[in-house]
Amino acid sequence: MSNSTQAAESHDGQEHPIGLYFKVWTLLFVLSALSYMVDYFQFQGLLRWSLILLFMFLKAGLIIAVFMHFAWEPATLKVALLLPTLAIVVFIIFIAIEADYIYLNRLEFLAGGK
Structure with missing residues (x-):
């Protein structure tokens, strides 16, 4: 062999x-x-x-x-699986930051802009 x-x-x-x-x-x-x-x-x-x-x-x-x-696993498969997962985590962080911004703006508006 x-x-x-x-x-x-x-x-x-x-x-x-x-x-x-x-x-x-x-x-x-x-x-x-x-x-x-x-x-x-x-x-x-x-x-x-x-x-x-x-x-x-x-x-x-x-x-x-x-x-x-x-x-x-080969490095290419690791990158193909981990990169989209990382992108999703980053997008979730952005969405959470924007949600806090919207929530605080609504509280300020409902309080009469004090």
């Missing part, structure tokens, strides 16, 4: 070490425990929501990267 045939066969049936999955499970458990601790220590306000969102995104990223095998 030639080297290119061996490389193609090893790539088709690509397997990852079980230790990687155990490490990710452990890290997911730790991140979930930290997320629980945010409630246990009764953090409030912006700190609370920032930590909850941080842990949520880290857990989701790990699950997507390892268990959904996204980490081993």
Whole structure:
């Protein structure tokens, strides 16, 4: 068998070490425990929501990267999937900013422009 045939066969049936999955499970458990601790220590306000969102995104990223095998995809596919997602997040931020602007203008108008 030639080297290119061996490389193609090893790539088709690509397997990852079980230790990687155990490490990710452990890290997911730790991140979930930290997320629980945010409630246990009764953090409030912006700190609370920032930590909850941080842990949520880290857990989701790990699950997507390892268990959904996204980490081993070609760079072009990663860009094709992540760029539109990033654009949607930016548009949502713009919409939220404009919604606050409209809301504050309506409050000012209804208050009589004081």
